[in-house]
Amino acid sequence: MKALFAQTPRVDRSAFTIPVLAAAVLFTWYESEQLTKAPPGDGKVHVKYWEKWTAFEFDAMKHVVDEFNKSQDKIVVDILSVSGIENKTLMAVSGGVPPDVVGLYGPNVTQYADDHAVIPLDDMCKEAGIKRDDYIEAYWDISVIRGHIYGLPSTPATTALHYNRGIMKELGLDPNKPPATLKEMDHVADLMTKREKDGHVIRTGFMPGEPGWWNWAWGPFFGGKLWDGKDKITINSPENIEAYEWVQSYSKKLGANALSSFQAGFNNMFSSPQNPFMTGQNGMEIQGVWMYNFITKFNPELDWAAAPFPAAKPGMEEPTVIDLDVLCIPTGAKHPKEAFEFLKYVESQKGLEMLCLGQKKITPLKKVSAGFIENHPNPFIKLFIKLAYSKNAVSTPKIGIWAQYLDEINNACSEITLMSKTPKKALDDVKDRMQPMMDKYLERLKVRGEL
Amino acid sequence: MKRMTTREAFAGYIFASPWILGFAIFLAYPLLASMYFSLCDYSVLKAPVFVGIDNYKLLMGDDLFWTALKNTLLYAVLALPASMATGIILAMLLNAKVKGMAVYRTFFFIPSLVPQVSLAILWRWVLDGEHGVLNPVLKNFGITGPNWLNDPVWSKPSLVLMAMWGVGNAMLIYLAGLQDVPTQLIEAADLDGANSWQKTRNVTIPMISPVILFNLIMGIIGTLQVFTVPYIMFPNGAPAHSTYFYTEYLYDNAFRYHKMGYASAMGWIMFLMILGLTFFSLRMSEKHVHYQGS
Known part of the structure; x- marks a missing residue:
């Protein structure tokens, strides 16, 4: 046998290799x-639409898209x-291949408008009869940059105090009387707090850093104000210092290390049964209209209620955060007109209510x-709608450097909570x-002729 | 003959052209472009505006740049020797002639296959000061574990600890190096009456010194570019910027703050730093690294 193989003429393998490789490349x-x-x-x-949502929030928009189609x-x-829609939009626009519609976060709009990454919609809105008067002003104004509208509201939200009625009952407090002032809330929080003998926290009434958004x-x-509306950063104004002194008072009461250690255990636990509000480890927290969805999902038995966030001082009643997702048309979109046709459909009362009800949020329309x-499952929907009109509703400043400013504030908050700096110094x-x-x-902006 | 050489050279370039094109388009051009962008005010979305060395000047006065650089260097100083020592020790243990060695080797290599994102999430569960797995274990030994992730003092050592999980690749290279140590040298040392430490110190380590140098250089590059794990585990470099690393600040500037010019300048500073450290390591190695046959 050996001899037989030895006598076989040698086949040149390369004669096969190249055609096989070429065939493989062609096939691929x-x-x-x-x-x-x-x-x-x-x-x-075909209008390309990129949206950040997933799960039921995406499904709600998908339904609207299907209806439009x-x-x-x-x-x-x-x-x-x-x-990561902000980054991908940035890259897509700079690469000249953006989608026709993109769903951004409200606070992103200024940054994108400054760089002309999204187009102004003034003329198209005028033609379509979409106007500020029909919207709750706070929501419409988020996308108005230097007098031009760059995005239209999709789903809005407001925040309120969510509190655990069960713990209130356990402490002999009236669960139908949530704290109305910050002083009252601090008192209730103290009553709710449970600690072990060694100072270890096992339940808090309130944590200013939870959820920390x-x-x-x-x-x-x-x-306080975060800027003067013109050219000054006013983060260290007396009102702001007072606010962060209140934030730090919780670290002082509970111990900076004990509080940060307790809170760290809940990092990235928002959408989970381990969320401290769902488990009853945190009695009260500031949350948005969406919280209902997560409570129903993770702990439907929870005895809870929502109320306006307590007033820090007289005149500051019913403070709330105005939160908004927006629809924009990126610069370089291939079909801006058709994209706006879709926007027009979404912005109709029918479209927005279909979307916002699907996501169980409030509508931005008056x-x-x-x-x-009637059909809204959230039992406190009227409260969240009412809060959108509050004179103490606050939204992020419309400046293009907000992303960095926010990171700086968050870092200062971390230093304040850890008590490594005084609020004033931070x-x-x-x-x-x-x-x-x-x-x-x-x-x-001046050099570019924007101002 | 001359004609043949030209033809051969031409064929050579044709065959090398996919690589040459790839290199020119995907490496050389971005490299040169980023150098130009580092001298510009550039947001990616608008055309770059030349500003000279403004970005570099601004960086020198940027406290957060220095904080991030300090954090990164400190992490490198802690993680690099620790992971190199761990890698060598593990490789030596796994080089022993013991039954079932293939199983042990697989065991120690597997952690380095875990994706970085999973690693970050997994270690959050292990190191969490309140609900983590590690502190209760330490408690059994009478040790009160620290608040690993939320104490600025402990957050960096936590990351160093996690870096030990990724030593598998380096360990494998050390192991290959160890298996290349000529047995006759060890036997000669045995005959001279050398003990284990003397053999390790005078035979094994010098013989694997080229491998150590290779891992040192790769380690310098890897630790200075640490990104994924801290980015996921410690949002915004929390607590109090103690885990805010150079590449995170670079990423934030480029993609979140739309300051691509500033980020490019940071990239070039990092490149020069790594180049300098690599050059320094190679120069230092001339005295300490022994190549077989040289």
């Missing part, structure tokens, strides 16, 4: 072309759920149908860092 190319080939033309304009025969909206709002809740409230530091950036930002 053919397959990838087949996979990425555009579907056969249906004669309709059914309502006419010229345009098809293709919705795609995209994570609106650390910037404490100042405005005390009547006009609310009876059915919307806020002075933020001001020292942000004022030069603000000056540079405004200078850049």
Whole structure:
């Protein structure tokens, strides 16, 4: 046998290798072309729509998209759920391949408008009869930058105090009488707090850093401002310092280390049965209209209620955070007109109510149908709608450097909670860092002829 | 003959052209472009505006830049020697002639296959001061564990501890190096009456010194570019910017603050830093690294 093989003429392997490799390359190319080939033309304009939502929030918008697609025969909206939407939009716009519609977060709009990454919608809105008067002003105004409208409201929210009625009953307090002032809330929080003998916290009544999404709002809740509306960063104003002194009072009461350790255990636990409010480990917290959805999902047995967040001082009643998702048309979109047709459909009372009811949020429109409230599962929906009109409703400042300013405030909040700095020192530091950036930002806008 | 050489050279370039094109488009151009952008006010969305060395000047006066750089260097100083020592010790243990060694080797290598994101989430559960797994274990030994993730003093050591999980790759390279140590040298040392430590110190370590140098350089690059785990575990560099690393600030500037010019300048400073440290390591190695056959 050995001899037989030895006598066999040697086959030149390379004679096979190249054709096989070439065939493999050709096959791969053919397959990838087949996979990425555009579907056969249906004669309709396809509008690409990127949205940040997932799960039931995405489904709610998908329903609206389907309804729109059914309502006419010229345009098809293709919705795609995209994570990290701000970054991807940034890259897509700069690469010249943006979607036709993008769902951004309200506070992003200024940054994108400053760089002309989204187009102004004034003329199209005028033509379509979409106007400020129909909307709750606080929501409409979020996307108005230097007099131009760059985005239209999709789903709005307000925040309120969510409190555990069960714990109130356990302490002999009236569960129908939530605290109305911050002083009262601090007192209830003290009563709710449970600690072990060694100081270890096992239940808190309130934690200013939970969920920690609106650390910037404490100042405005005390009547402070984050900027003067022109060119000054005012984070270290007396009202803001007072607010963060209140934030730090919780670290003083519970011990900075004990509080941060207790709270750290709930990091990234919002959408989970371990959420401290659901487990009863935190008696009261500031949360948005969506909290109902998560309570129903993770602990439907929880005895809870929502009330306006307590007033820090007289005149500051019913403070709330105005939160908004917006729909924008990126610069370079291939079908801006068709994209706006879709926006027009969403912005109708029917469209917005379909979307907001699907997401169990409030509607940004002043006009609310009876059915919307009747069919809304959140028992406190009227409260959340009312709060949107509050004179103490606060929203993020419309400045393009907000992302960085927010990071600085969050870091200051971390230092304040850990008691590594006094509130005044931490806020002075933020001001020292942000004022030069603000000056540079405004200078850049001036150079570009924006101001 | 000359004609043949030209033809050969031409064919050579044609065959190398996919790489040359790839290099030019995906590496050389971005590299040069980022150098230009580092001298510009550039938000990605608007055309770059040349501002000279303004970005570099601003960086020198940026406290957060220095905080991030300090954090990164401190992390590198802690994590690099620790992971190198762990890698070498593990490799030596796994080089022993013991039954079932393949199983042990797999065991110690597996953690380095865990994706960084999963690793970050997993370690949050382990190190959580309140509900974590580690502190109750320490309590059994009478040790009160610290608030690993939320105490600015302990947050960086926590990351160093986690970095130990990724030593599998380096360990494998050390192991390959160890298996390359000529047995006759060990036997000669045995005959001379050397003990284990003397053999390790005078034979094994010098023989694997090229591998140590390689891992040192890769380690410098890796630790200075630490990003994924702290970015997921410690949002915004919390607590109090104690885990805010260089690459995180670079990323934030580029993609969240739309300051691509500023971020490019940071990228170049990082590049020069790594280049300098690598050059320094190579120079230092001339005295300490022994190549077989040289």
